[in-house]
Amino acid sequence: MADREDAFRAPKGTNDILPPASWWWERARRRAEDIFATSGYAPVETPMFENTEVFERGVGQATEVVTKQMYTFSDLGGRSLTLRPEGTAPVVRAMLEKNLHRGALPIKLYYAGWMFRQERPQKGRYRQFFQVGIEAIGSDAARADAEVVWLGAHFIRSMGVEPTVHLNSIGHPDESCRGGYIKILVAFLDEHRDELAADDRERISTNPLRTFDSKEASTIAVMEGAPLIADHLCDACRKHFEAVQQDLRNVGIAFTLAPRLVRGLDYYTRTAFEYTAGGLGSQDAIGGGGRYDGLAEALGGPHVPGIGFALGIDRLRLAAGEPEVDQHPVDVYIVALGEDAGRRSFELATRLRTAGVGADLDLMGRGLKGQMKDADRSGARWAVILGEDEMASGNATIRDLTTGEQRTAAFDEVEAELTR
Numbered sequence: 001m002a003d004r005e006d007a008f009r010a011p012k013g014t015n016d017i018l019p020p021a022s023w024w025w026e027r028a029r030r031r032a033e034d035i036f037a038t039s040g041y042a043p044v045e046t047p048m049f050e051n052t053e054v055f056e057r058g059v060g061q062a063t064e065v066v067t068k069q070m071y072t073f074s075d076l077g078g079r080s081l082t083l084r085p086e087g088t089a090p091v092v093r094a095m096l097e098k099n100l101h102r103g104a105l106p107i108k109l110y111y112a113g114w115m116f117r118q119e120r121p122q123k124g125r126y127r128q129f130f131q132v133g134i135e136a137i138g139s140d141a142a143r144a145d146a147e148v149v150w151l152g153a154h155f156i157r158s159m160g161v162e163p164t165v166h167l168n169s170i171g172h173p174d175e176s177c178r179g180g181y182i183k184i185l186v187a188f189l190d191e192h193r194d195e196l197a198a199d200d201r202e203r204i205s206t207n208p209l210r211t212f213d214s215k216e217a218s219t220i221a222v223m224e225g226a227p228l229i230a231d232h233l234c235d236a237c238r239k240h241f242e243a244v245q246q247d248l249r250n251v252g253i254a255f256t257l258a259p260r261l262v263r264g265l266d267y268y269t270r271t272a273f274e275y276t277a278g279g280l281g282s283q284d285a286i287g288g289g290g291r292y293d294g295l296a297e298a299l300g301g302p303h304v305p306g307i308g309f310a311l312g313i314d315r316l317r318l319a320a321g322e323p324e325v326d327q328h329p330v331d332v333y334i335v336a337l338g339e340d341a342g343r344r345s346f347e348l349a350t351r352l353r354t355a356g357v358g359a360d361l362d363l364m365g366r367g368l369k370g371q372m373k374d375a376d377r378s379g380a381r382w383a384v385i386l387g388e389d390e391m392a393s394g395n396a397t398i399r400d401l402t403t404g405e406q407r408t409a410a411f412d413e414v415e416a417e418l419t420r
């Protein structure tokens with residue numbers, strides 16, 4: 001028996017999404033599409049796998065996602081491919097391939113899709129998970145940052161969750177800004193080398209900013225006293241950051257300044273942000289994003305600024321609790337007795353469905369009682385009954401399943417009667 005159960009078990013870290021929960025997913029997806037399109041974003045689809053180097057360059061060799069979490073495999077032609085762990089690098093890769101950046105700017109795109117990372121599964125952390133995201137590419141204006149930050153918060157709210165918005169600026173990589181700051185940070189980390197967790201000690205040379213992301217208590221304690229990028233931004237980056245905040249205040253988005261919120265790679269610039277929500281335990285981030293003005297270059301293209309976010313729909317659902325599920329029941333359930341009535345019921349169902357009326361019928365060969373139960377269970381407003389009397393008279397009975405009221409209509413008029 002145990003073997004049988006194992007045979008049916010989905011792979012570790014993956015989830016089946018079955019009704020009724022799947023209705024909530026559909027709704028989240030459609031809501032995202034509506035909301036993003038309403039702000040001028042167009043849908044984009046990229047392959048679920050890419051050449052591995054797209055992520056090595058576009059996510060970064062020094063990140064855990066690339067070093068530890070990618071599903072990488074060779075295809076029959078010996079190419080190294082990777083299931084996408086995130087959506088931004090593929091979108092920017094597609095833009096470069098099709099030269100979109102040489103056309104009208106900005107390029108505003110949204111995506112919704114499955115991502116894959118070999119992480120240790122726990123609540124809110126899976127190996128296949130669903131993200132919706134947007135990318136606003138081609139503008140370096142602070143208003144683009146504000147639009148993106150606002151839009152993510154707006155979507156999360158529209159799904160019944162109140163996010164906390166954490167906001168930071170990490171400047172740009174030049175010496176006059178983050179570059180200079182990193183030196184100060186490295187000097188500080190060197191001074192405290194012995195107090196850092198072993199993994200974090202290595203980061204001093206590979207990816208010093210990432211020490212702020214450490215989950216190790218000893219490192220966290222050291223970082224409490226670390227110098228902060230906010231105090232070392234160049235004038236242009238400080239002004240940009242102030243303009244973003246101004247725009248967000250202007251449209252009523254409350255945010256918390258988060259001077260320890262970082263993204264560890266050179267092509268991330270200026271604005272970095274995250275949305276969190278209560279009730280999620282240690283995995284409390286619903287989404288995050290930031291400006292990636294150096295990403296197109298990291299992928300081998302020209303300089304094209306951009307900013308975007310990705311939101312995890314699995315976490316959004318956890319944060320929403322057990323949300324009321326908006327199912328999509330049929331309008332009509334057709335109850336039919338006997339061969340002739342059965343034929344008629346299928347005919348009627350197809351006519352109603354073609355006219356856009358949700359209709360369902362018996363596919364199990366049940367008796368009258370069973371079919372009436374199915375009609376109730378279907379959530380339909382009406383049952384159309386084709387029994388012996390009805391077949392003899394040529395009139396169907398239409399029963400309102402909420403009030404129990406009944407009326408009759410000639411077979412050919414059922415559709416008109418129901419769409420009236």
Ligand code: AMP
Nearest residue numbers: 124125126129285286287288310312315
């Ligand atoms: P990231 O691309 O790491 O910035 O993640 C953006 C969002 O995607 C996170 O805030 C989560 O909501 C979601 N996410 C990332 N990794 C996972 C995962 N392994 N399982 C579920 N959701 C995830």
